[in-house]
Amino acid sequence: MFSYPDSKWAQRLNPVLFLLPALTIYAVFALYPTYSVIEYSFTDWDGIRPERNFVGLENYQRLFTDKIFWEAFRNTFIWSGVIIVINVGLGLVIAAMLARVWKARLLIQTCIVLPVVISPMAVATIWRWMYQPAGVINQVLENIGLGALATPWLGSPDAVLYALALAHSWSTIGLSVIIFLAGLQAVDEDLYEAARVDGANPFQAFRFVTLPALRPVTAVVFILTLTQSFKVFDIVWATTQGGPIRFSEILSTYMYKRGALENQYGYGSAIGVALLVIVSIATILYMQIQNREDR
């Protein structure tokens, strides 16, 4: 019969053994590629020739003087900002409302979550079609008397980034709603009862009970949304390829152009590392702010 080892060493070793398969997979498919990208970023590799010459910080110096990188950097921040506002802000509101709805809740929930399972390329195709000048969006605007708002969404330098961010949010907000709903179910009903006894209206209950109780969940949704929005590629590439001109160029599409299309893998890798650093800094900053507020 199997006897559980009780020595201290065995007890320390057990968790490691259990984690080893997952860690191995993580190391092979996540850590090693990340390490490779960092390594390539210090080379002039073109992705074709076998030789890679070490160029030190040359690719990183180039980032600072590359105006397209900074355009893409700015666009990525706007893009992520819009998506965070929608997915975290609106996602929370939708979840809070859904938590109070009993009739047809499952149906509404399904409708909101359904786009999450649609392939990003299909999402891109759907929205590309809807955003055509004679597409559904403009037709609806015309029909409801808001024709003045109709615009060539994918061809407008002013609108394209926001239009694509909205399309991306449509396909991802369902996940935020589900996480918030799960968090809401864990909030003690007694807290709402106490708030009502104290004379709080529904908005005040949301402000002083729901929001503080959901702080850890909000952090998870925020970080998930942030990382997802920074690494988005497919919907932008399949709709505009960063255009018109570069008005929807984000860091991931710019990295792809430089690395894969122009065979500048070294420089493309440097853009990738910059993206990694930016997301890491933003995540750490947010976590620290959260921790400080919690204390």
Place this chain on the structure above:
Amino acid sequence: MKAIIGASALIAAFLALPISAHAQSEVVVWVAGEPGQTTVYDDLAAAFNAQNAATTVTVVKNSSDLFNPALIPALSAGEGPDLFSFGTGPGQPAALIAGGLVADLTDAYFEHGWGATIPAGIVAQTSSDGKLWAFGNEVETTGMFYNKAIFSDHGIEVPTSWAEMEVVVSKLQQAGFDTPIGLGAADKWPISHWQSMMFGRYAGPEGIESVLFGDGAWTDAPFVAASAKLQEMGKAGWFGPTPVAIGYGELMDRFWAGEVPMTFTGPWVIGGGTEATGDRIGEFGVFAVPPIEDEQKIHPTNSIGSGWYIRESSENKEAAIDFLNFMFTSTEGRVALLNAGTVPVGPLDTALAEAKMPVLAVDIWKASDDHAANGSVPAFLDTITPGSLTTVSYDGLQALLLDVMTAEEFAAEMQNAWVAAKEAGEIMLPGGIAER
């Protein structure tokens, strides 16, 4: 005893299996193209496989956007296709050749007499340092596709001068067509067809060659004038109010549906158009865009669509060459290509006699052949120049149409990218191989 004999037979059969499997060559072919545009290669592979028991050709297709990014890592890893189509000219394959990823086809050229099929001009675009790197397979062209029914309904004739072209556009605009000439510029690359044609019109074949292979510059006056004219046409609404907001696929849907009267494109759309319109395909025709300025000639846009390369590390080079020969030098292969609207390089007399080309394909080649004596220009500058220049051109062409960049600025950006590519060794010298 019977049991021993039976067992021996089974063992012999088992041992024979891997031997026959090894004798079978599998040639994996990668083709770039959109769904429906490359089915002829499936047909050719099936016909070849039926005639060659020892070889199995498998065709893998990938969209143009994703083809190169998938191909290059595969080749770099020593894997990927045995045979594949890829860009040619001075700017595209230099890195593949320098990286030793593609096979030298010079011996095959002489052994199989490819010189009888591939014209010297195309050999020059697919060779360097006296070695042939690709089989320049097919000739592509572009022309103005138009809706005959719309023209007829509004009393419009096919234009033969730029003044007549302006009248055509004006009449169509007055008839309520807000997009007289569809462009599909949200996808960027369709604008480069106009760019290639107009650069050719203003600079002529010599002007283009002087940049590609000489000391010419994209900032030379003809290229600036061509870019300015394109911008002027955009401002005048020739391509509709929002050309950069409409994708190529959506544009072609509108064209075949009769909502857009004209679009400048190539024979690769004919298959999809025939599927979309059925019997109505006869309502469409093709004409050569008239000379834009008084002193200009019509220079047909002729390019090799791409070249076919064999992977250096392939173990099936000979079988790949056999398939190349079947596709592009056998009458059966050439007829199949012609029937699909694809024109293989080299003399067509024998194949044309047997082929039943789509009428629109005949029209577009007639429009091209009528002016062949003027000398042709590349149909797709974006497939023969380096990726860095293509990125700049695509963005710049959209900027011209949105009127946020001048023609001079566009030319300067192109030239900067071209010089940088030259300095990085991405531009090949003029090719050609010595006779043996």
